[in-house]
Amino acid sequence: MSLKHGLLGLLTLRKSSGYDLSKLFQESLSFFWVANQSQIYRELDKMESLGWVVSSKVEQDARPNKRVYGITKEGNAELIRWLKEENAEDLAVARNPLLMKLFFSGKVDREYAIALLKNYRKICEEARAEIAAEVKEIGDVPETAEKPAYWLYATEYSVRQYDFQIKWIDETIDRLERLK
Structure with missing residues (x-):
């Protein structure tokens, strides 16, 4: 887009x-x-x-x-x-500053990478909550209403994307904390 x-x-x-x-x-x-x-x-x-x-x-x-x-x-x-x-x-174009920073985080203290991920997790949680409220609001419109249905599909995707990111962040932090 x-x-x-x-x-x-x-x-x-x-x-x-x-x-x-x-x-x-x-x-x-x-x-x-x-x-x-x-x-x-x-x-x-x-x-x-x-x-x-x-x-x-x-x-x-x-x-x-x-x-x-x-x-x-x-x-x-x-x-x-x-x-x-x-x-x-x-x-399919992807630009993700978080992943770019994480990719090169071996150059800095591991605690920096963990803090970066924790901060991003908070952002994801806030955004997810905001989008979930929007999904609920759009979801109250009958599915036969064509435009709102498309809006619902796009916002549901965003919620699921944040769900994935939060899960991935938790797993990555756990793995970083277990590094020797």
């Missing part, structure tokens, strides 16, 4: 300001794709220059004016093109 396609997908749900898109992104897609607000605004500018989105200025009395973005016919076509694209090799 690319950030722009995630944003296009969110814009199929409703027109949104950059701020609202950033918030919606954090509430839904951040379980499997990380983006900060400045990245989102940069992508919106690029997508507008490509004709995939249009924006309009909305004046507000009590707050600063905002830009509201909507997906265009061209943007929707790009989203559909991307969804149908056969790019299996791109789907």
Whole structure:
């Protein structure tokens, strides 16, 4: 996935300001794709220059004016093109800073590696709890509702991924503690 396609997908749900898109992104897609607000605004500018989105200025009395973005016919076509694209090799791209650090942790004290894993475990537990709550919320929608069903499948995957990571971390810490 690319950030722009995630944003296009969110814009199929409703027109949104950059701020609202950033918030919606954090509430839904951040379980499997990380983006900060400045990245989102940069992508919106690029997508507008490509004709995939249009924006309009909305004046507000009590707050600063905002830009509201909507997906265009061209943007929707790009989203559909991307969804149908056969790019299996791109789907398997893995970047994991934790594993990169662990791979070279033989260069530092073993306690560093154990502390690194324990800290990451806490992060995994917190993220898993947050996603599990989202799964429960999505799961309350009838399975016949097509969009929520796909959302449920993606978030369930994230929960299982965190379950695996927590189990793997526990096993790895145990093995590191038994090293001579």
